Amino acid sequence: MFHTPDYYHNISMRLSAVLDDIGVNENIVMKRRRTYLLSETMHTIRMRANGRQTTIYDLGSQSEGTTTPRLQSDLDKLFCADRVIVIQDWSEWTPGKYNYLMIQNETTPPGYCRLQLLRPDAPLPVTHETGNDIADDTQGRILLKNTIIDTLVEGGLQRDGPSVALLGVGPDFRAKDSVFAYPCKSWPQSPRAWLHQQETNTWPTAEMIRYAKSTKCFVVGVGSRASENATFEWRLSTALAERCLMFSLNITQIKCYILMKMILKTYMYINAESYISSFMCKTVLFHCIASKPSCVWKECNILNCLNYCLFTLNNCLLNEHCPHFIVHENNLMAGKLSAEVKQQLLERMSTLVSSDGISLFGIQIDNLGERLQIKLNMINEVHHDILQPDECTMLVTSNLLVENVLHIKKIGDRNSETLLQKVIQLERYYRAGDMLEKTACRLLIPLLCTSIGSLIASQNIQINSTVSPQALTWIEAGLDSDAASSRLKLASIMYCVGNAEITALILSHIEEQYKIEVIEPMCNCYNFHTPYFRRGFGRLSSQYGVEALKYIVAFCVKFFTSEINCVPHELQYEMFRSTQEDLLHRGRPDNWMDCAVVDSLPYLYFLQYKTYSFLQRPEEQQQALTKLGWVIRTEDNLGHRETALNLLGQCMEQENRPVDALQCYRSSLGLRERNNAAKIHICRCLANTVS
Structure with a gap:
């Protein structure tokens, strides 16, 4: 490769150890991958249980395990429309699907195609069709324009190439990219050629090629930047085959890729814009791995491997040519660089290539540069904001758990029969x-x-103020869904039917089992940013499998309007939080606002306060009130703090402390100005005070 100075071995080993500490090690990489594979399976099952013919794939750095806590990689999801199929020739036409014929000729750029609409009842072209996203070409063929993706762009979303991006809010909030794709019946010709060309090479191996052949190809809605007819073009995507290649990498190759991304993010942005994408880095890495023997890619040689990757990337910039690893004709740099930008990038890259690893010391992402200097005894260890290995592991795995676990609360319905059908479907799966x-x-x-x-209990209470054995059987089957929320629903039901003694026992058991230093409150009603995670939670989540999570997470407690009879009247106000004006300020992810939703721990203490009041146990009642105020003040990871404040305010009213109650409601409005039941409480509290 290159002549290797003697000190490279020492720097490489220390650099590798730093990345281990940050969380780039085989254990965390595999945990990330298993987590996201499970996540995409759960999302797909949820979609199909809701009647949508969609398969979801989690792709990109998060699912590959090729990121770190502070690289802030996007969350990439590919939504495959299973009711659509893209065919290469007429023999592949499939009844019962929306069929599109792929067109590739001298007018379509390499790696792109056009889609011709076909009839659903026969393998024949559509001859007459109208619409903003449909147009005919010079040969009279009816084509689908990629602008159809624009119809998916709503409030809070932004079109970015083939994806619809959910924008991050705040510096530590990761953006989410959703790519909508159509599956191909078979591999198109240009990527298919790669399958045969690669069979004689050592990497990818024959086994990897066989697996790649079994994966789907897609088309995604974006045209070539260099094309005059970009709106008619769809880009070929071999994302699943690329994921196969990424999953085959050893830990040194993964570390090289992460270091490349850190270097680019630190040194190669021009006017806050990135002209070299992480996908280009990945492609360069693929080419380097294919061109060098496997014995080169080992931890004691990581600095040399990194230099070779940077040298290869520099050549790509120099020639403005970075060929896609699978679709070789597709130049990833085509039309991306102006002469001025190219010159600036080459100057910076020249400095990086010749720096002999010195540039690594300037990387502040995850404090890599400072950590490396500490490892090399160049500086004394400092004490500011450098996480230790176990803390880094906690941060990495906990971030994964937020993305994987929380969305299981998304399945919900107001009708018990519909939910029952979903349970039956899941049982079949x-x-x-x-x-x-x-x-x-x-x-x-x-x-x-x-x-x-x-839902059944709410119907029972409405009819005869009791709870049927059928309802209790269903609730019992769900008690272990997480550490608290399902049991709190049971306690809430018992409270609403006036069975205070049993309610107190259930709440006492929940509090006894709720280990505050370990159990993490989790909410996915909206894009709530979790500022930190408990070290105990991170340690246990990294040590045990995903099914152990139900003992260390506490979801928020959600009641639909059809469950209103299972909800204390103080919490029922949350179902009516919105005025007509407020409704105009709701976004797409705000469906939860029609429900009564509260974080588990505040609801536990609120129910205790109400139950002990009913049982005339004033000392325990005051203890519960103190705990409710304490958790609102001290727990940062509350997704519904405004609701907890509304409950606390009503407790203050019961205590005949209207001034404190009004302060709670004002604090609640400070957190959520619109769609907040605090407005109702303020009016009611003032009216009661005056009267």
């Missing part, structure tokens, strides 16, 4: 599914059982 599908179903079903039981 469980019986016929693979290991991931079985795990997903085991996590999903208990939550649905709790919701079914609560």
Whole structure:
């Protein structure tokens, strides 16, 4: 490769150790991958249970395990529309699908195609069609324009190439990219050629090629930047084959890729804009791995490997040519660089290539430069904001758990019969599914059982103020969905039917089992940014499998309007939080605002306060009130703090402390100005005070 100075071995080993500390090690990489594979399985099952023919894939750095806590990589999701199929020739036409014929000729750039609309009842072209996203070409063929993706762009979303991006809010909030794709019936010709060309090479191996052949190809809605007809073009995507290649990398190759991204983010941005994408870095890495023997890629040689990757990237910039690893004709740099930008990038890259690793000391991402200097005894260890290895592991795995676990609360319905149908569907998936599908179903079903039981209980209470054995059976089946929320629903039901003694026992058991230093409150009602995670939670989540999470997470407690009879009247106000004007300020992810939703721990203490009041146990009642105020003040990871403040305010009113109650409601409005029941409480409290 290059002549290797003697000190490279020492720097490489220390650099590798620093990356281990940050969380770039085989354990965390594999945990990330398993987590996201389970996540995409759960999302797909949820979609299909809701009647949508969509398969979801988690792609990119997060799912590959090729990121760190402070690289802030995007969350990439590919939504594959299973009701659509893209065919290469007429023999592939499939009944019952929306068929599009792929067109590739001398007018389409390499790696791109056009899509011709076909009839759904026969393998024949559509001859007459109208619409903003449909147009005919010079040969009279009806083509689908990629502008159809624009119809998916709503409030809070932004079109970015083939994806619809959910914008981050705040410096530590990761953006989410959703790519909408159509699957190909078979591999198109240009990527298919790669399958045969690579069979004689040592990397990718024959086994990897065989697996790649079994994966789907997609088309995604974006045209070439260098094309005059970009709106008619769709880009070929071999994302699943690329994921196969990434999953085959050893830890040194993964570390090289992460270092490349850190270097680019630190040194190669021009006017806050990145002209070299992480996908280009990945492509360069693929070419380097294919061109060098496997014995080169080892930890004691990581600095040399990194220099070779940077040298290769420099050549790509010099020639403005970075060929896609699978679709070689597709130049990833085509039309991306102006002469001025190219010159600036080459000057910076020249400095990096010749720096002999010195540039690593300037990387502040995850304090890599400072950590490396400490490892090399160049500076004394400092004490500011440098996480230790176990803390880094906690941060990495906990971030994964937020993305993987929280969305299981998304399945919800106001009708017990509909929920029952979903449980039956999940049971079928469980019986016929693979290991991931079985795990997903085991996590999903208990939550649905709790919701079914609560809906039935609400109907029971409305009719005869009791709870039927059927409702209790369903609720019992869901008690272990997480550490608290399902049991709190049971306690809430018992409170609403006037069974205070049993309510107190249930709440006492929940509090006894709720280990505050370990259990993490989790909310996915909206894009709530979790500022930190408990070290105990991170340690246990990294040590145990995903099914152990139900003992260390506490979801928020959600009641639909059809569950209103299971909700104390103080919390029922949350179902009516919105005025007509407020409704105009809701976004797409705000469906939860029609429900009564509260974080588990505040609801535990609120129910204790009300229950002990009913039982005339004033000392315990005051203790619960103190704990409710304490958790609102001290727990940063509350997704519904404004609701907790509204509950505290009503407790203050019961204590005949209207001034304190009004202060709670004002604080609540400070957190959420619109769609907040605090407005109702302020009016009611003032009216009661005056009267």
